Amino acid sequence: MTPMDTIVAPATASGEAALAVVRVSGPEVPALVEALFPAPLPPRQAGLGSYRSLEGRILDTLVYVHYADGKSYTGEALLELSPHGNPWLVRKILDDLVARGCRLAEPGEFTRRAFLNGKLDLSQAEAVVQLIQARSERALEAARRQLAGSVGNTVNQLVDKLLQITAGLEAYIDFPEEDLPPEDQEGPAGQLRDLLGEMDHLMATRQYASLLHDGIKCVILGEPNVGKSSLLNALTGEERVIVSAEPGTTRDYVEERIHVGPYLLRVIDTAGLHEAASALEEQGIHRSLEQIRSADLLLVVLDSTRPSPALPETVLQLLRRQNSIIIENKTDLSVSTSLAGFAPDCPHVRISASLHQGLEELRGTIRRTLEEGLVIPDENAVIVSARHAGALQDASECLRQARLKLADAEPAELVASDLRGAIEAMGRITGKIDPERVLDRLFSQFCIGK
Ligand SMILES: Nc1nc2c(ncn2[C@@H]2O[C@H](COP(=O)(O)OP(=O)(O)OP(=O)(O)O)[C@@H](O)[C@H]2O)c(=O)[nH]1
Ligand SMILES: [Mg+2]
Numbered sequence: 330m331t332p333m334d335t336i337v338a339p340a341t342a343s344g345e346a347a348l349a350v351v352r353v354s355g356p357e358v359p360a361l362v363e364a365l366f367p368a369p370l371p372p373r374q375a376g377l378g379s380y381r382s383l384e385g386r387i388l389d390t391l392v393y394v395h396y397a398d399g400k401s402y403t404g405e406a407l408l409e410l411s412p413h414g415n416p417w418l419v420r421k422i423l424d425d426l427v428a429r430g431c432r433l434a435e436p437g438e439f440t441r442r443a444f445l446n447g448k449l450d451l452s453q454a455e456a457v458v459q460l461i462q463a464r465s466e467r468a469l470e471a472a473r474r475q476l477a478g479s480v481g482n483t484v485n486q487l488v489d490k491l492l493q494i495t496a497g498l499e500a501y502i503d504f505p506e507e508d509l510p511p512e513d514q515e516g517p518a519g520q521l522r523d524l525l526g527e528m529d530h531l532m533a534t535r536q537y538a539s540l541l542h543d544g545i546k547c548v549i550l551g552e553p554n555v556g557k558s559s560l561l562n563a564l565t566g567e568e569r570v571i572v573s574a575e576p577g578t579t580r581d582y583v584e585e586r587i588h589v590g591p592y593l594l595r596v597i598d599t600a601g602l603h604e605a606a607s608a609l610e611e612q613g614i615h616r617s618l619e620q621i622r623s624a625d626l627l628l629v630v631l632d633s634t635r636p637s638p639a640l641p642e643t644v645l646q647l648l649r650r651q652n653s654i655i656i657e658n659k660t661d662l663s664v665s666t667s668l669a670g671f672a673p674d675c676p677h678v679r680i681s682a683s684l685h686q687g688l689e690e691l692r693g694t695i696r697r698t699l700e701e702g703l704v705i706p707d708e709n710a711v712i713v714s715a716r717h718a719g720a721l722q723d724a725s726e727c728l729r730q731a732r733l734k735l736a737d738a739e740p741a742e743l744v745a746s747d748l749r750g751a752i753e754a755m756g757r758i759t760g761k762i763d764p765e766r767v768l769d770r771l772f773s774q775f776c777i778g779k
Pocket of ligand 2: 557558559571572578579597598
């Protein structure tokens, strides 16, 4: 894989569509543009032209845009062709470009070139994958910020501070403490402590990564027959789960993804909780408990035509204002009464799952509970990647070692060596000191044409 050849790949998913995009990047692009479009428009202007194959057949009439060397996504001369979205036609164009000397790109090779040409740092290159895979507004926003450089900039600021501490280290060792200005009394030890605090804060954002990407795990629970499956159907707007008047209808759990405002929720319907009747039901209840314990948010459904439920003590103990919403269902029935006395600290919402009443209020309560209870903060930089988390972990370990050595008054050179270790570990995030194999692992997650 030499960066000097000219690569080609479809940038759009294969399949029938109005348009497809084929990208070509590399040194041969200017000559290709001349050969394909006899009077090409200047860079960055969309032109309409006939694509003629090497044998002289017109394959399609299409829009093309070319970019000058150094002024494109990849940082190389780049050509984008937008033929009609016919997979067979796209194939013909790719074959023709290969016949003209281009090579089919490896997965992620366009973004890899962007990185190698300094158009993106590594954290930004990874954000391209996250942006494409994001399934909620919040996930999209985190990826957009990372692509704009939020993680890279935060890491660079931390590295700058570390460099300053390293520089200050020798001065600190050389002068006795009483000669230092009062704010520097603590010297590097204090600065290191503050820096570690900032790194811990950045690492703590990792807990939001799975909430953003996999969705917030939200479990519907309650006694049998209270309307749990009806609620899931109402929330998804589909008859997804079997609903019946017979208690114990749901025996296994069913999972659906829904959006509430900017959040993606994985909503899981569970088997009703009660003293088990049959062995099969008992198994279902056991599985419900497993789901409940690992949930981020609990939706507790009550039948408001009946007295407060006797849920297992293990479940009642989990219900808190920050993670649980009590849903009083079946309010359409005349015998429905308020169950405000059940888990009174938790927010209550009265709904009719079968008539789809109260669902907007429920969505509002879900959103407020997530924002107040789960505290998904509006952080600038969120550490989503396991690779970044690992690098930060290594860096803080080095800093902790440095602190210990400072406290033991060990020689400055040893402390400085730990600080360099930390700088190197953080450099892995932006890729300033990255070995080739990290690149291979990273870019192989991309699909071809990115
Ligand atoms: N009147 C009325 N009936 C409802 C409402 N929600 C559910 N039901 C009825 O209650 C019964 C049980 O509903 P399901 O949604 O199957 O209840 P479930 O909690 O999933 O039951 P299990 O899976 O057996 O634990 C069905 O006959 C539903 O039609 C409601 O809002 N109003
Ligand atoms: Mg059910």
